[in-house]
Amino acid sequence: MVQIGFYLKKMQTYAGRSFYxxxxxxxxxxxxxxxxxxxxxxxxxxIGIFKLQxxxxxxxxxxxxxxxRLPVSGALPxxxxxxLFLIVGQSLLQKAQTVSGTKLHQGFIKHLRxxxxxxxxxxxxxxxxxxxxSDISHLLTSELARxxxxxxxxxxxxxxLLFTVIQIVFxxxxxxxxxxxxxAAGLALSLFARKFxxxxxxxxxxxxxxxxxxxxxxxxxxxGIKDIKSNQLEQAHYTxxxxxxxxxxxxxxxxxxxxxxxxxxYKIASAFMIVLCIYLSISVLHVGAGQLMLVVVIFSRLxxxxxxxxxxxEQIMSSLPAFKSVLNLQKECEEAYEAGIVExxxxxxxxxxxxxxxxxxxxxxxxxxxxxxxxxxxxxxxxIPAKSMTAIVGKSGAGKxxxxxxxxxxxxxxxxxxxxxxVALTDSNRTxxxxxxxxxxxxxxxxxxxxxxxxxxxKADAKTEELWEALAFAVADEFVRKLPQGLDTxxxxxxxxxxxxxxxxxxxxxxILRKPAILVLDEATSALDNENESRIQQALDQLKEKMTLxxxxxxxxxxxxxxxxxxxxxxxxxxxxxxxxxxxxxKGTFSELLAFQSxxxx
Ligand SMILES: Nc1ncnc2c1ncn2[C@@H]1O[C@H](COP(=O)(O)OP(=O)(O)OP(=O)(O)O)[C@@H](O)[C@H]1O
Numbered sequence: 184m185v186q187i188g189f190y191l192k193k194m195q196t197y198a199g200r201s202f203y204x205x206x207x208x209x210x211x212x213x214x215x216x217x218x219x220x221x222x223x224x225x226x227x228x229x230i231g232i233f234k235l236q237x238x239x240x241x242x243x244x245x246x247x248x249x250x251x252r253l254p255v256s257g258a259l260p261x262x263x264x265x266x267l268f269l270i271v272g273q274s275l276l277q278k279a280q281t282v283s284g285t286k287l288h289q290g291f292i293k294h295l296r297x298x299x300x301x302x303x304x305x306x307x308x309x310x311x312x313x314x315x316x317s318d319i320s321h322l323l324t325s326e327l328a329r330x331x332x333x334x335x336x337x338x339x340x341x342x343x344l345l346f347t348v349i350q351i352v353f354x355x356x357x358x359x360x361x362x363x364x365x366x367a368a369g370l371a372l373s374l375f376a377r378k379f380x381x382x383x384x385x386x387x388x389x390x391x392x393x394x395x396x397x398x399x400x401x402x403x404x405x406x407g408i409k410d411i412k413s414n415q416l417e418q419a420h421y422t423x424x425x426x427x428x429x430x431x432x433x434x435x436x437x438x439x440x441x442x443x444x445x446x447x448x449y450k451i452a453s454a455f456m457i458v459l460c461i462y463l464s465i466s467v468l469h470v471g472a473g474q475l476m477l478v479v480v481i482f483s484r485l486x487x488x489x490x491x492x493x494x495x496x497e498q499i500m501s502s503l504p505a506f507k508s509v510l511n512l513q514k515e516c517e518e519a520y521e522a523g524i525v526e527x528x529x530x531x532x533x534x535x536x537x538x539x540x541x542x543x544x545x546x547x548x549x550x551x552x553x554x555x556x557x558x559x560x561x562x563x564x565x566x567i568p569a570k571s572m573t574a575i576v577g578k579s580g581a582g583k584x585x586x587x588x589x590x591x592x593x594x595x596x597x598x599x600x601x602x603x604x605x606v607a608l609t610d611s612n613r614t615x616x617x618x619x620x621x622x623x624x625x626x627x628x629x630x631x632x633x634x635x636x637x638x639x640x641x642k643a644d645a646k647t648e649e650l651w652e653a654l655a656f657a658v659a660d661e662f663v664r665k666l667p668q669g670l671d672t673x674x675x676x677x678x679x680x681x682x683x684x685x686x687x688x689x690x691x692x693x694x695i696l697r698k699p700a701i702l703v704l705d706e707a708t709s710a711l712d713n714e715n716e717s718r719i720q721q722a723l724d725q726l727k728e729k730m731t732l733x734x735x736x737x738x739x740x741x742x743x744x745x746x747x748x749x750x751x752x753x754x755x756x757x758x759x760x761x762x763x764x765x766x767x768x769x770k771g772t773f774s775e776l777l778a779f780q781s782x783x784x785x
Contacts, residue, residue: 189510191337194332197294203502205287208280209342213349215273283337292331299323300510302516308593310519312550317399322512333502340495345590347488351551354485361460365482368456369489372449375381376493379445380500384440384585385502391508393431400427413607441495449490457482467656474601536694537702539619539731540569541590546599548589559585559752563599567747572723573733574742574762575750584625584733584750587705590733591620621699623707627690629678631687635670637678656726659688664713683710691719701731708741716741739780748773 195202214266303319354362404411404420411420460482463472548560559582567573567590575583588594589601592613601608603616611657621641629637638650650670654660666672678686687710694702708716723732724744736742748765750758750773758771765773 186576189441189506191341193295194287194291194334201283201287202762205280205283205308205338206341208283208343209277209345210349212273212276212280213346215269215276216346218269218353220343221385225612228554267289287333288335288338291334292327293508294325295330295600299327299513299516302513304518304521305521306519307521308588309595310515312594314400314515317402318395319396319532320402321398323506325398326391326508329390329505330509331501333499333506336495336499336502340499343488343491343495347485347492350484350488361464361470361486362462364460364468365456365485368460369485372452372456372489375452376445376449379448379493380496382441383438383497383500384503386434386441387504390438390501392570393427393434397427397431400424421582438501442494445493445497446490449493453486455488464501469511487494519545521610539729541567541733543586543590543596543603544599544602546589546596548585548594548596557754560589563754563756565756565759567731567733567750568606569731570728571746572727572734572742572744573747573749574734574736574745575734575751576739576773578776580753581751582754583751584705585754587703587733587735589624591622591701591703592617603717619700620703621694621697623687623690623694623705624701625706625709627678627707629674629681629686629689631673631676633673634666635667636688637674638670638696639692641693645696649696650692653692653766654689656695656722657688657692658715658722659685660693663689684712684715688710688715688719695726701733702726704734706734706735706737711736713740720744739777750776772783 197350198205300323303323350367351362354365400423404424411417459670461475464475479746543563543565546560546563547558549556549558563586575586577583585594589596592601594609595608595610595613606612608616630640635650638647638653642649647670651660654663663669663672672680674680674686675688678689681689687707691704691707694704708719711719717740720741723734726732727746734742736743742748743762745762748758748760748762749756750765751770758765758773760768765771766777768774
């Protein structure tokens with residue numbers, strides 16, 4: 184229940200006064216409802232409609248004298264009018280309360296969604312290395328929907344509790360003995376009902392696990408649909424999906440069956456309790472017919488509240504795992520908080536010149552915190568001069584991408600430091616440095632929208648001429664002009680309607696459009712044909728006069744004009760120097776790579 188308490192606290196922090204107003208409204212409605220129901224019977228008895236020993240009822244005392252002095256024909260309309268007045272007042276208040284409850288709930292959910300989204304965006308890269316993307320999507324959709332449902336139920340539970348407490352107070356005024364009898368019966372029942380709450384919690388855990396598998400499964404399957412189709416893996420995936428759906432179906436049926444059992448149990452137990460209470464009222468407490476009527480009224484008002492509380496508790500318990508998951512994600516994000524992103528005021532702008540030279544001083548890194556885990560980068564020291572092209576080469580798995588991630592501040596060294604323009608990168612300046620970087624990855628990402636919008640993403644106010652200029656630089660202008668809608672052509676999910684090489688060129692154009700101080704290309708031209716690749720190479724030669732270029736390329740012709748080549752092997756620098764110089768070192772790894780490629784191209 185700690186999680187629910189946390190969310191109630193969050194709701195109260197978010198809504199402030201409205202939260203308390205909502206609670207006050209609840210108390211008022213409950214008060215009016217209790218007065219109207221519990222008072223009508225004693226008041227009717229006061230004017231002699233029927234006989235009932237009510238004893239001293241504090242609220243009625245001022246009315247008693249007035250009512251006694253009036254004839255029945257005069258008092259009855261007053262009582263009935265009073266009753267109508269209370270019911271109408273309560274209904275109007277209830278209507279306003281429902282609207283404010285919806286506003287409170289919807290506002291809170293919006294707040295929660297944006298809050299979680301923001302903390303996610305503020306988490307550093309190492310957080311995303313640990314997390315499955317599908318788990319994040321699952322949390323932001325399915326789990327948040329359950330949290331939303333849980334919030335409504337929590338508000339309903341609070342309302343029910345308030346109603347119950349106030350009705351108990353009123354019922355005690357009317358008859359202390361009878362109310363205690365009903366309460367004792369309710370308490371006995373709730374002890375037996377605890378097992379249903381435990382079952383609901385276990386079923387809620389299973390729901391979270393199953394829906395997480397469902398989400399990750401379908402995300403992965405449709406991301407890999409091309410492989411599935413081309414390797415005829417449909418049957419295996421369909422069987423997996425069918426089995427998972429059967430488990431989800433079973434889980435829901437078990438929850439529904441648990442709830443109906445609990446409700447049936449409550450109804451049957453209620454009948455026994457009513458029979459027992461009526462028997463005890465007549466045989467042991469010797470109450471009259473009027474008092475008996477009160478027993479029925481108290482039961483009929485209080486008992487549905489008990490059932491409501493029980494049912495809300497079961498449902499809240501089943502949505503509790505979703506509360507826990509959301510809470511854990513928020514905690515993890517906060518632990519991985521990276522300053523200076525999304526409306527953050529705590530960003531410290533590092534005083535960099537616009538030249539952007541980068542230096543690594545004895546940097547080491549490994550992905551796992553485990554002391555036995557191997558280092559992926561080992562004691563790396565290097566200089567990347569501003570406005571020049573540095574190429575990083577090496578065999579697959581040598582640590583090239585990891586080194587790039589380190590240079591642009593996505594990951595932090597375990598030992599050593601990265602220095603930009605003489606300023607060491609720290610938690611407070613890392614993100615401000617990244618603002619000057621354009622990064623094009625091995626697997627470039629495009630949104631399912633037009634080419635224009637994909638480009639404008641990095642520079643919203645760019646003019647059309649600027650877009651064409653960037654496209655020309657990336658050797659993409661020709662093919663874009665030939666597309667049916669030119670710049671406004673929709674390129675499909677992740678740019679699926681374009682070829683791999685076309686996608687790479689659009690992403691390169693987007694990177695250049697930003698006019699960054701540092702341009703990083705991680706295998707960014709791997710899908711290009713020789714002609715386009717050579718044209719991009721010429722474009723890069725022009726760019727290096729304006730910005731610092733860092734290029735990873737397996738195809739060594741791309742880096743022919745690099746000012747510096749760094750050769751990595753198993754996380755260490757084994758060679759460095761100008762391209763031609765390394766090519767001449769006959770025994771070096773670089774000339775081996777070069778010889779292998781020229782052999783392969785021959
Ligand atoms: N997120 C990760 N968690 C754990 N290990 C990782 C992670 N990413 C990379 N590695 C490991 O770190 C090592 C270096 O990987 P990296 O991607 O930097 O190599 P690379 O030289 O860029 O390879 P490639 O040329 O194939 O892209 C590899 O052994 C890889 O298995």
